[in-house]
Amino acid sequence: MQITIELPEDIGNQLQQNWQNLPQKILEAIALEAYRSGIMTTAQIQELLKFSSRWETEQFLKQYHAYLDYTEEDLEQDIQTINQVLSK
Template sequence: MQITIEIPDEIAQRLDQTKGSLSRRLLEFIIADAYHCGKINTAEVRQILQLPSRLETHAFLKRMGVYLNYDESELEQDLQTLKEFRSK
């Protein structure tokens, strides 16, 4: 999907002169917000932004001020994995 937005040229030029391309920064804000709202997961964040690893995805979310969606069931799963790992 391609989305077009209208911004006055003089403002768009100033915005585009800051760090990173304007379109990439807008995409990052949209994706961070979608993750924060629970509409997408970390794998989808990684896929959309073409990040090289899960750790890079977590670092991106941290930079954007978005906490990981980590619930009790995920904690239980991680604890079970840890127990299995320790028993080997």
């Protein structure tokens, strides 16, 4: 899908001067907001931004303080799952 946005000329020029690759920066902003909102997964972020690895994706998210929403309950459930797998 291709999406076109219109910016006032002066704002577009200002953004372009500060962000060399404006289309990429816009994609990154969309990816970050979608991840923070729970709309996209890390795998989808990796695909959208054409990152070569999960680690590159994680580094990108960390750089912009978009951390995984991982609760204490999630940790407890993961520990239980690991213990069940290891006990087999």
